[in-house]
Amino acid sequence: MAESWTFAVARDDRARTTLADGPVPALVDGEALLRVDRVGLTANNVTYAVLGESMRYWEFFPPERRGLDRQWGLPPLWGFAEVAASAVAGVEPGQRVYGYLPPAGHLVVRPERVDASGFRDASPHRADLPSPYNAYRSTIGDPAYRPEQEDLLILFRPLFFTSFMLADQVVDNDWYGARSLVLSSASSKTAYAAAFELHGRGPRLVGLTSPDNLGFTRSLGCYDEVLPYGDVAALDAVPTVYLDLSGAPAHRAALRAHLGDRLVRDIAVGLTRQTPNADAAEEVFFAPVQMRKRGRDWGRDGLDHRFADAWQRFSRVVSGWLDVRVGHGPEALRDAWLDVLTGRTPPRVGHVIQL
CATH class of the missing domain: 3.90.180.10 (Medium-chain alcohol dehydrogenases, catalytic domain)
Structure with missing residues (x-):
């Protein structure tokens, strides 16, 4: 057998x-x-x-x-x-x-x-x-498939779909009225793909990452500013949305202590530090929810083609990263x-x- x-x-x-x-x-x-x-x-x-x-x-x-x-x-x-x-x-x-x-x-x-x-x-x-x-x-x-892009699709498609839907939800909600958008774990694929989608379309984008990853994250060019986690106090005290992909309680605590009521949204997107963070955040982003909304708004074909267009824009640059x-x-x-x-x-x- x-x-x-x-x-x-x-x-x-x-x-x-x-x-x-x-x-x-x-x-x-x-x-x-x-x-x-x-x-x-x-x-x-x-x-x-x-x-x-x-x-x-x-x-x-x-x-x-x-x-x-x-x-x-x-x-x-x-x-x-x-x-x-x-x-x-x-x-x-x-x-x-x-x-x-x-x-x-x-x-x-x-x-x-x-x-x-x-x-x-x-x-x-x-x-x-x-x-x-x-x-x-x-x-x-x-519509998103290209044979020469198989490895990029393997590594990024599910992450990019999450990033695409996350960026769409932020824009769909008029950026929640924020002037600054802060992403933790900014060197992660999901974070920088979302930043790529959002960059230049609205509020200032700030990435938070570990000191070892500062150089790489800054080299991407999809954040307006990249800071190490220890420099949260350097953030402008303006209405801010936090998209938390790190799952580290200390990062959230430092951000809340610094921004107070200027932290207008605290959204758990995922985690890379193996610490479930949904309980500590105000809300949790789940891509299928926004996908269902856009399926109703745009239809299945409309969603597929919008995703494919966004993917082709992203794939042209990500191979260099x-x-x-x-x-x-x-x-x-x-x-x-x-x-x-x-x-x-x-x-x-x-x-x-x-x-």
């Missing part, structure tokens, strides 16, 4: 990992088998593991379906897969799709709403999970996970793994 593999992390200790072998799953009518081909690993994937219980990310790829008990979790990845076998009309072997994938050799999906753009996985265990994560986009008919580091095989995936988890990956480096 052909073999597959699964990479998993301990839910109570994300530095403890396992690689488990198992059979390639068999199909029943209505299912298709995806072979996971090329994926990325960023701080975003660590976020999925940190919030695995509270935001239900562990539920997308249940470990028990792969012979593992529930002490283990499969952190979701973004990337490309190929249809290896199919019992579904319109989903053909060899078709290449982009989407939410397990850290594993294969994934069984139950495609529904099949059309030229791809399909949705209607597997029962995913039915009440956020629908944007269940879409698999065919490379044919995807990134060094793609390609690994091969499950062991390289584990190495990349540990590098990102422990903060050993420089902001210029993006991990792509060919499986």
